[in-house]
Amino acid sequence: MTLSKHAASLRGISRIALIAGVLITGATTAHAADEPVHTVLNGLIGNYAQAARDSMTNESVKELFDKDGFRDYLDAYPVGELAGGFVWEPGMGATFTGPYSDLEIKAPFTDYLPLKEGPVLNPDKTYRIGFVFHGFNHPWLISLADTAAWEAARHPNIDIEVIDAEFDDNRMGQVIDNWVAQQYDGIVLWPAREAPMGPPVDRAIDAGIPVVSLDRRTSSQKISSEVLGNFYANGLQQGLYLKEISDGGNVIFNRKDLGSTADSIRTGAFLEVIGSEPGYEVTGNYHTKSQRTLAFQATADALQAYDDISVVYNTGGEEAMGSLDAIREANRLNSAPGGGKIIILANDDSKEVLKEVASGNVDMVAPYTPLIGDVGIRAVIQHIGAKEGLNEAPPKLIMTPNLPMITAKPMTIEGVKTVTPDNWLYAYGPAAK
Amino acid sequence: MSVANENLVSRSGGLGKTAGIWHLHSNTINLLALLLLLLIVGRILSPTFLTAENLKIVLLAIVGTSIIAFGMTMVVISGEIDLSVAGIAVLSSIAGAMFLDTGSAFLVISVTLAVGVVLGFLNGILVVGIGIPSLIATLAMLGVARALANITSSGKAFYPDDVAGYLWFGRGDIFNIPVPIVILIVAALLSIILTKFTVFGRKLYATGGNVAAARLSGIRTWRVKITVFTICGLAAAMGGILESARLSYINPAAFPGMELRVLAVTVLGGAALIGGRGTIIGTVLASMIIGVINSLLNQMGISIYVQQVVTAFIILAVVLPGLKNRLVAK
Numbered sequence: 001m002t003l004s005k006h007a008a009s010l011r012g013i014s015r016i017a018l019i020a021g022v023l024i025t026g027a028t029t030a031h032a033a034d035e036p037v038h039t040v041l042n043g044l045i046g047n048y049a050q051a052a053r054d055s056m057t058n059e060s061v062k063e064l065f066d067k068d069g070f071r072d073y074l075d076a077y078p079v080g081e082l083a084g085g086f087v088w089e090p091g092m093g094a095t096f097t098g099p100y101s102d103l104e105i106k107a108p109f110t111d112y113l114p115l116k117e118g119p120v121l122n123p124d125k126t127y128r129i130g131f132v133f134h135g136f137n138h139p140w141l142i143s144l145a146d147t148a149a150w151e152a153a154r155h156p157n158i159d160i161e162v163i164d165a166e167f168d169d170n171r172m173g174q175v176i177d178n179w180v181a182q183q184y185d186g187i188v189l190w191p192a193r194e195a196p197m198g199p200p201v202d203r204a205i206d207a208g209i210p211v212v213s214l215d216r217r218t219s220s221q222k223i224s225s226e227v228l229g230n231f232y233a234n235g236l237q238q239g240l241y242l243k244e245i246s247d248g249g250n251v252i253f254n255r256k257d258l259g260s261t262a263d264s265i266r267t268g269a270f271l272e273v274i275g276s277e278p279g280y281e282v283t284g285n286y287h288t289k290s291q292r293t294l295a296f297q298a299t300a301d302a303l304q305a306y307d308d309i310s311v312v313y314n315t316g317g318e319e320a321m322g323s324l325d326a327i328r329e330a331n332r333l334n335s336a337p338g339g340g341k342i343i344i345l346a347n348d349d350s351k352e353v354l355k356e357v358a359s360g361n362v363d364m365v366a367p368y369t370p371l372i373g374d375v376g377i378r379a380v381i382q383h384i385g386a387k388e389g390l391n392e393a394p395p396k397l398i399m400t401p402n403l404p405m406i407t408a409k410p411m412t413i414e415g416v417k418t419v420t421p422d423n424w425l426y427a428y429g430p431a432a433k
Numbered sequence: 434m435s436v437a438n439e440n441l442v443s444r445s446g447g448l449g450k451t452a453g454i455w456h457l458h459s460n461t462i463n464l465l466a467l468l469l470l471l472l473i474v475g476r477i478l479s480p481t482f483l484t485a486e487n488l489k490i491v492l493l494a495i496v497g498t499s500i501i502a503f504g505m506t507m508v509v510i511s512g513e514i515d516l517s518v519a520g521i522a523v524l525s526s527i528a529g530a531m532f533l534d535t536g537s538a539f540l541v542i543s544v545t546l547a548v549g550v551v552l553g554f555l556n557g558i559l560v561v562g563i564g565i566p567s568l569i570a571t572l573a574m575l576g577v578a579r580a581l582a583n584i585t586s587s588g589k590a591f592y593p594d595d596v597a598g599y600l601w602f603g604r605g606d607i608f609n610i611p612v613p614i615v616i617l618i619v620a621a622l623l624s625i626i627l628t629k630f631t632v633f634g635r636k637l638y639a640t641g642g643n644v645a646a647a648r649l650s651g652i653r654t655w656r657v658k659i660t661v662f663t664i665c666g667l668a669a670a671m672g673g674i675l676e677s678a679r680l681s682y683i684n685p686a687a688f689p690g691m692e693l694r695v696l697a698v699t700v701l702g703g704a705a706l707i708g709g710r711g712t713i714i715g716t717v718l719a720s721m722i723i724g725v726i727n728s729l730l731n732q733m734g735i736s737i738y739v740q741q742v743v744t745a746f747i748i749l750a751v752v753l754p755g756l757k758n759r760l761v762a763k
Contacts, residue, residue: 101587137583137686139590258738287737291689292680294737297494301731304487305479325680329604330490352592430589 036087040415041233041402045079048236048272056275060282065275068258070268077265079232080399086112088401090419093371093426098146099153100136100162106425107147107371109401113378113394119157121385128159129380130179131373133190133214134167139350139429140370144190144214148373158381169196176200180207186380187211188373194261195219210383214376216261224383225398227376231265233402234366237416238266238345239273241364241405242311244413246343248279249310249336252302254288254295254319263287263315266347266366270313283309288319295322303330310336310343317348317365324361333361349406349424352432358421360408367403369426375400460703463751464718471725479732487728489611493679495724496613497522497672498691499717502698503624504553504668506716507661509699510628512641512708513567515665517556519691520578522673523684525549525666527582529674530591530683538598546670552578553666557659575692582685591683603678613675620671624713637661641708698723701748722747 053071056062065071082088094110097103121127131148135141145162152160161179165172169192179187180203187204191197191213198219204211210224217226256263274280284302288294299312303326312327314320324344327333336342341363346353349367356362379394386393403426407418421427475482501518508515529545552574559570593599605612628634639647640654647654677683702719704711723744730740 101589103589135588135686137586137588139588142588258736284731284734285736286731286734289737292682292684293676293687296680297727298731298737300490300494301728304481304484304490304728305732305734321682322680329679330486430592432592432594 035415036089036401037404037416038082038088038402041230041236041404042079042081044240044414044416045232045236045269048239048269049074052272052275056272058275058278058280061271061275061277061280064253064282064285065268065271068264068267070264070271073261073264074232074268074272077232077261078228078397078399080397082401083113083395083398086401088112090404090423091425096150098143099149100146101139101142101430103143103146103428103430105143105146105150105371105428107150107374108369108403108426109372109375110151112375112401113382113398115151115155115378115381117154120155120381121157121388121390123157126157126159127185127381127384128161128182129186129188129377130161130163130175130184131188131377132163132165132172132175134165134172134192136164140348141190143370143428144373146373147371148188148377151374151377155381158377160377167192169193172197173200176204176211180204180209183207184209186384188214188376188380189218190214191216191218208387210380210387212376212380212383214372215370223396225379225394225396227372227379227398227400229368229372229400230402231262231368232269234347234368235266235269235271236273237366237405237413238313238347238364239270240413240416241407241418242270242280242313242343242345243273243277244411245363246279246310248277248281249343250281250283250306250308251311251313252284252286252299252306252309252323253282254286254298254312254314254323256287256290256315256319258287262347262368266315267313270345280311288322290316290318292318292322292325295319296326299323299326300330303327303332303335307335308337310340311345312342313345315347317346317350317353320344320346320348320353320362320365321356324356328361349403349427350429351427352429354406354421354424354427355432357406357408364405364407364418366405367424367426369400369403370428371426372400461712461714461718464702464715464722467747467751468718468722468725471722471729475725475729478729482729482732489614491721491724491728492614492617493611494728495720496617497676498694498698498723499617499720500620500675501665501668501672501691502695502702502716502720503620503713504661504665505695505699506702506704506711506713507624507628507637508567508665509704509706510637510641510708510711511658511661512644513560513658513662514696514706515556515567515571515662516692516696517552517571517574517578518665518669518672518695519688520575520582521549521552521666521669522676522688522691523686524552524578524582524585525670526673526677526683526687527586527591527685530593531585533591533593533596533599533683536596538596538601541593541596541599542602542674545674546667549666549668549670549673550663551666553663553669554659556666557662560662561655561658579685586685588685590685592681593678593683594681599674600678600681602674603676603680613679616671616675620668621713621717628713633657633660638709641710643709694723697744697748701751 093108095106098105152158201220205222212225286298312323344362346365382394385391411418525545525548528548529541532540560567636652640657698719702715
């Protein structure tokens with residue numbers, strides 16, 4: 001399915017969410033401290049999206065926003081309430097050792113769509129679930145697989161098969177088709193790209209097998225459920241932080257692949273927030289493909305071209321680390337106009353990035369947790385149960401809770417209470433020394 | 434004139450010695466002219482482009498690719514190809530990283546280089562000993578090496594922050610010259626000496642130019658090929674060390690697509706995939722051209738996607754005339 005079709009199907013949801021957000025945010029100012037962070041952030045998303053629709057007065061920001069067509073992507077991305085009225089609070093979630101990474105994990109959402117430990121559904125039956133993703137060699141993705149396998153292991157009558165399709169869409173499609181032929185009971189997938197996974201998912205659904213996607217989306221209209229991340233809240237918070245601590249400056253962008261959901265929504269949301277602030281200027285705009293080396297080189301070259309960079313915006317953690325290394329190598333950390341520090345904004349709460357936040361090198365990070373595989377497994381189990389008449393099916397769109405940004409010192413920015421690295425329990429990946 | 438040039442002459446259909454020498458020289462001159470042109474354009478577009486600091490950044494950016502390309506150039510001159518370089522760089526780096534806890538940079542680097550040598554040697558055995566075409570053998574090695582890197586590391590990255598001796602290779606300096614640049618210069622000089630001023634170099638060009646004739650001349654071509662694959666493995670491991678040390682980050686998913694970038698530099702430098710032709714000087718210049726283009730386009734804020742197109746067109750623009758000449762000569 002094309003983006004525009006997604007936009008059409010989801011615009012209704014988004015608009016309801018935006019209206020709700022605006023209404024909620026009306027109360028946000030007064031009651032922000034009492035409201036869950038998910039609600040506060042959704043309200044701000046609604047506010048800033050509406051403001052950006054009405055006008056974007058910063059010409060430099062608007063030019064980039066319009067050129068890359070962020071409006072279409074943002075309108076298509078669902079923003080809404082959590083399933084079953086779930087309210088997430090910092091500190092929630094189970095702690096365990098990741099079966100693949102061998103790292104200690106505290107997963108934030110293990111109480112979301114909860115299932116008790118022990119046999120599920122019909123205890124006399126063994127249910128086969130296929131989990132296919134890409135990238136055992138990627139710290140974010142191996143953590144996703146860790147949480148999925150952990151949830152499956154809690155239920156003795158769940159038999160999970162985990163396959164790494166190694167970023168090969170065709171291979172992922174073949175894996176799904178193979179599970180359909182073997183009449184698996186449920187399938188959970190992390191699709192790298194939308195369009196290629198639509199047909200295999202449709203074939204599984206047509207064969208009566210529930211399918212749940214994680215984080216990214218497929219082009220299937222029939223898919224049972226989509227567990228969605230919180231890209232919108234990521235970019236929004238990067239903008240909020242920047243606006244809070246600065247009045248303007250020249251901004252360098254280290255972005256993911258053009259057209260990827262992570263880039264479109266995060267960068268779009270960031271631009272929405274700073275779009276009417278007069279002081280910001282888009283100086284450099286690079287797509288560094290989630291590669292640290294490319295982000296390093298782009299930043300190093302940008303530092304040569306411009307001696308007045310104030311901000312480096314990074315769509316992901318790899319980009320942030322690459323840009324930080326380049327800035328450090330050039331001895332330019334404190335080279336912003338007026339002798340100030342170059343502000344480095346990051347996404348993805350890996351332990352490595354958090355260490356740099358604690359050290360004051362990276363200024364903030366908006367968490368995007370990979371620890372959601374368990375939610376997908378529980379959702380597909382509940383779909384299997386609904387098919388067997390044992391329980392209600394979970395909703396089609398399963399939002400994951402918006403998470404608050406992490407800053408070196410605690411702050412409250414437009415009602416969002418930030419968390420310090422020491423108090424953030426959900427960082428993933430190996431510990432950086 | 435070297436055996437290499439004699440082969441070049443016979444390949445070019447009797448154009449004569451002067452034509453053969455002229456081709457090599459003209460390729461180098463073309464590359465040098467292009468590099469100078471790019472530097473002038475860079476200076477016009479950006480006043481800071483020709484500063485020592487910026488040139489240092491350009492050189493640092495090409496160190497890893499260049500050193501690996503030296504090894505690749507030798508393999509290509511021998512008439513073979515090595516697509517496993519990225520896999521070898523990753524696996525050897527990960528193997529070395531297993532010893533980071535010892536705190537011994539010597540041990541980490543020795544293991545890294547040794548693994549590179551062994552994997553390169555294995556490539557040679559697969560190609561020469563078993564007779565698998567190098568395209569297939571090294572493609573298989575690429576897959577196996579990347580997979581083993583993931584298996585041995587459990588997909589986790591390593592941070593050599595505590596091993597100062599290792600980081601020195603990426604971040605240190607000698608008389609204010611960054612260590613990677615010193616290593617690049619030394620590697621280039623050694624490679625030039627090996628290919629141009631030694632008996633081995635003449636055997637290398639002879640093997641690539643006409644393997645049957647070389648064999649009849651008494652050259653043990655199998656030994657030449659195994660040697661260049663081994664050197665290429667060593668170069669890949671060295672490239673891996675320099676890149677990882679610079680970022681203080683040893684990553685099992687590192688260097689995606691590096692084999693093609695290295696091959697592009699090698700071909701742009703004048704090495705012919707049919708063997709017998711190519712120079713380290715050409716590879717150095719080609720690497721610098723790619724580095725300057727990327728830096729210039731980055732500084733102009735031009736998208737990486739456009740950069741890929743521009744780079745591809747420049748490779749075609751440089752390589753096509755030579756190819757046309759060869760076809761005409763045939």
